Amino acid sequence: MAHNQFELLRQRRFLPYFVTQSLGAFNDNVYRQAIIGLLFYLGIDLEQRSLYTNLAPALFILPYFLFSGLAGQIAEKLEKSKLVRITTVMEIGIMSIAGVGFVLESLPVLLVALFLTGLQSTLFGPVKYSILPSVLKPEELTGGNGLVEMGTAMSILLGMIFGGMIFVIAGEHGPEAAAFAIVALAITGNLVSRAIPRVEASAPDLKINWNPFPESLKALRLTRRTPAVRNAVLGVSWFWFVGTVLTAQLPTYAELHLGGGSTLYLFCFVLFSVGTGVGSLLCEKLSRRTVEIGLVPLGAFGMTAFCVDLYFARPGLAVESGMGVAAFVNAAGSWRIMADLTLIGLFAGLFIVPLFALVQSRTPKEELSRVISGLNIQNAFFIVTASILSIGLQMEQVDVLGLVIPLPGMGIPELFLALGIANALVAILIFSIVPEFFLRFIAWMYVTLFYRVRIAGVEDHVPDEGAALLVCNHVSYMDPVLISAAVPRPIRFVMYYKIFRVPGMNWVFRAYRAIPIAGAKEDPEVMEAAFEEIRAALDAGELVCIFPEGALTKDGEIAPFRGGVERILATHPVPVVPMALTGLWDSMWSKRDSRLGRLRVPRRLRAGVAVLATPAVPGETATAASLEAKVREMRGSHR
CATH class of the missing domain: 3.40.1130.10 (Glycerol-3-phosphate (1)-acyltransferase)
Known part of the structure; x- marks a missing residue:
């Protein structure tokens, strides 16, 4: 048994799984950023580029709505290490299709492959989290989840950086370099997955219903069976809502309100991601190796406080433009903004890790994969809702069949303020329905x-x-x-x-x-x-x-x-x-x-x-x- 979370990284029951899931998250983001790089490489105009960049997330997330119910059943019925290997083989095939798309410079092929990547992630999602209670002791769950969330945050960040740099470094050979990178990463992930020890199926006798829609509804009902799990699932989905609203605004926020460009946006994302990773790792120490849901209110209050402070730190437009990271760091008031972004991420880590550990510890093992699939469906809904609301709240009006409907027309700082207030209200709602969270705090x-x-x-x-x-x-x-x-x-x-x-x-x-x-x-x-x-x-x-x-x-x-x-x-x-x-x-x-x-x-x-x-x-x-x-x-x- 590991006496601290980092010892898990030296043990076969955890390390190959950790590396496999981190490589998967890394490759997904390399691929998605490389598509954006290809759009610039091909010189596609702003209007078409905007169409593709908005279509891409929708295609990636659509399989979560369509196939999560089926994915949960498969994850219950199959031996888990075998399922992980199957999904990594799928990744090799999908990335090979994507590689052809890069070489042919075909955006339709790349978008089809992106949809298939979402399908592969949908199948991997339930086993990603349901495998942990089978290989970790209850007192290791918080630390193990902390490592997974840290690894995911860092993989997303590094994948974005690496994917964004492919066309910069490779130049005219960018499409070929992108194709080679994503296929090589997929093969590496499959090779690592072969070292994952056997983890028996949780419900091998389960009869699979191949109609995904009634099973999706059944999975959603399973997430609501007990109040604590139901509200933990709600909390996880709310985390994705907050993260989507926040990170989606960072590119424009960095340009308009911080006076920088793409490098400064990436720096802001680094701060948030590093904060999330640190907060995730802190959970084990603060919880004394138990599933300490008392950290959830602490995380919620911290997220609210620093979202609100981010508004007051820079409520107006930047007085300068074109600043790089060094110039921004040395500018007046920047340290407060950097601290806010980092601490929002840190408290988000304290918020999300105990919730995942709670879902895993209080759900019967023979139902956990299906509960995770229901969680993924709800996450997808919250992510889409966050994207639509973010756009709608920043518009001044919308014309619907000739009827002009006024909208708030918020600036990004005002959106951060509204997000902080909404976070407080949602937290109060969750803690009032299940007082165990607040009492444990x-x-x-x-x-x-x-x-x-x-x-x-x-x-x-x-x-x-x-x-x-x-x-x-x-x-x-x-x-x-x-x-x-x-x-x-x-x-x-x-x-x-x-x-x-x-x-x-x-x-x-x-x-x-x-x-x-x-x-x-x-x-x-x-x-x-x-x-x-x-x-x-x-x-x-x-x-x-x-x-x-x-x-x-x-x-x-x-x-x-x-x-x-x-x-x-x-x-x-x-x-x-x-x-x-x-x-x-x-x-x-x-x-x-x-x-x-x-x-x-x-x-x-x-x-x-x-x-x-x-x-x-x-x-x-x-x-x-x-x-x-x-x-x-x-x-x-x-x-």
Whole structure:
């Protein structure tokens, strides 16, 4: 197992896949930029050039609407490394057609090949993301997705640069050089893909429906099956909406508002791409190797803040023109614009990576490829919508059958301001529908600010899937937050019913799907309902965490474990993972002090605490006494 994301790049289970998908993204962008280079090479006038440059993205994205439903089924049924090799062989054939188009200088052939490239990307898309949960552990998902998003961002950037330079460097031999480059890259991608280890099909018995349209609707319905996944999919599509609006304006923005040309546009794109790559890589460090959806609100708020600031940084037209990168960097106010573009990308990386990891971790493996295909359909719709809205909002009016309809006529800075405001509204909508996102953000902020968390044994001993019971000593009111921060999977916590019903906090506990419990003498109906809900959660393959002491420790020591754990295991003998918390007795949330004393902040900011776990005990043999002994041994004398 990799202990940080970069170690994955040294392992066969990840590296060939990473290189293959990066080469694919690189080649796609080399090809698309080379087509633009050919348009200039042939001296095609501005009107025809504009037609081709607008037609090209539409042709590339059309297959996502037409064939994603079919692609998702194929990705479920076939062994995944074989499917990757099939798509890279397709890429060789398609790029060979494109190579003929370059040599013949035939734009129709190149556009047909571009449509086929979109088809190949449609088939590759579901396996690109569904393969990760099969080769990575849950605690590696965030880091693996971060590397993939970083690799994709850098490949797009480098592909644009390389593709744009082919005709500049090769001159009159540009068409031949472009043809050679794209075919050679496709062959290289296929050769690398042959090193990807075998990854079994997730649903080999699936019967494929070759009519793509009902399957596309079915895939879209699968993305909406659970609220968290549904809104993660919405968040991913919104990321593409924001990225499309922003990057589509950069060429004109660089010329009109920054006073530069194509090189300055590329520099702006570099800043955004590098920021996205850095943000993607930061996710693993900030999330402590879990699927930390608390980073999503942080990413959303950051994107909003710096989109809005980009408007105020340069609301009007540039006072100079023809500036290169060096002149722009040295101009007054440029550092603020560069920081805004970089930080929009960085927070976009923090936004997108946990969402992909969430979709992968909370979707059944036998449905994941089809969910990704549904996600791709929705992404395509958002990208097209973003392009249309960007154009419409900048127009002053449109004539429809003789009826003149006024439009906002926004400038690009105003469009960035509107994008920032819209991003805030969409984020608020998502977080209000599924409060888990925002609650995890608050919990993540609290734990990050006040504690240095050491995690030991959790990755190895908490099962990656299936039902299990976690038992832990109970030191403070923040215990569930610390345990959630350490365990990649969602957990159902059993808590005292009177705390569950505290006004103002009840909605938080409901959002976390906590299970309220009472003593037999206090409220036998609540107690019986709790045991029924615990059994239902275990039947559903979930993790359930209980604190067998039954209450917070009053002296820092571990109280005897009660018999409730044995009652659960009597009907559901699932694996039991003993866990221990240390360092929390001195916190403001323990019962060390009086209620008034607890109003203080922790005695030492960034206090060291630990979440520990030992190997699971079979449910058939576990007893309250034996589990208590294991937790005591783990915790030792450190309270």
